[in-house]
Amino acid sequence: MNSGYPIGIGWEAQTVKNGSRSSSATSYLAPQFVARPNLHVLLNARVTRVLQTASGDFRKVEFVQDLNGKKFTLTATKEVILSAGSINTPSILLHSGIGDSTTLSSLGIKSTHHLPSVGQNLTDHPLIFFSFQVNSTDTWETAERNATLAAEQFAEWNTSRTGPLIDPPTNQLGWLRVPDNASVFERGRDPSAGLNTPHYEVIFGAGSFTPPPPTGNYISIFPAVVSPASRGSVSIVNNDPFSAPLINPNLLSSPIDLFIMREALKSCLRFAAAPAWNGFIISPVANVSLESTDAELDSFIRQNAATVFHPVGTASMSPKNASWGVVDPDLRVKGLKGLRVVDLSVAPFIPAAHTQAAACILGERASDFVKEMWS
Secondary structure, eight states, X not given: OOSXXXXXXXXXXXXXXXXXXXXXXXXXXXXXXXXXXXXXXXXXXXXXXXXXSBTTBOOEEEEESSTTSOEEEEEOSSOEEEOOHHHHHHHHHHHTTEEOHHHHHHTTOOOSEEOTTTTEEEBOOEEEOOEEEESOSOSHHHHHTOHHHHHHHHHHHHHHSXXXXXXXXXXXXXXXXXXXXXXXXXXXXXXXXXXXXXXXEEEEESSOSSOOOSSXXXXXXXXXXXXXXXXXXXXXXXXXXXXXXXXXXXXXOSHHXXXXXXXXXXXXXXXXXXXXXXXXXXEESSSOOTTSOXXXXXXXXXXXXXXXXXXXXXXXXXOTTOSSOSBOTTOBBTTOBSEEEOSGGGOSSOOSSOSHHXXXXXXXXXXXXXXXXHO
């Protein structure tokens, strides 16, 4: 999976320890780390803006601990690191006056730094949840419908960290490409990074990821476009920092993405129709099949497209002298002092993979930048 040559189907790489998920929270904010004298974690706090301490120097953070209460500020002696994610990072920047000056002025926000790329380039992995009825009782639905069995499985996990609950929803993944000579690439550039990079992913699960019918058992075999060409945006609707941002994923807006998703869905249907599954896979739950026309598949895709929740790109990195982008290669906000962004909003392109590892790598690299600058 992580060799650089992922094309094919194989075991999923996972971060699991002692039968429980090992996340960035448990691994970086576990009790032994929170106890460090140079780390203070403030709970129930929401950042509203970053503020200037001097012209072009943004080292002050404004935040609240009650949506209707007092606003507080903290000033960093060295720098502020904004790590609010691909949705809230651009929202905080925009409410701070960092963004397109014309748009901000129209919302009643004083422009503090003209940076039109803030909130642009939103990229995500679109997927289609797709399940098949199977001739088996060894799927999630059995325990979901049987409270006694579910309690037994939980007790087994809780006492010994064994049993079915030690497994994540998926343990096998496929990384695949559409044909390199596909006609769609005559009308647009191949969005993948190269011939060893997948266009789409196939995700397998021992149950339905969406609410199943009241009877029967199901498995999931569903596709996600992992090298998308479509781009969306994150913007704000007013000058109230507590208002939800306007998220436009713009999924499948590129004809190339729709083509890849259609071919990926066909791939899932072909896989499920293989002779090896005779007597096991009964039929897809959705009313589509290998006999469906491209128009019928496209209609199904547009009605059912969702997201893997891997948003990136809304504070994109670019070369230092580039006129576009939000941060430089050291992740410092362009044209400003004292403010750095460290989350996957800085990724100019989405990884053709799940984004957990990329986010951790970015954080580790950023810590090197900080230490190099201030040590």
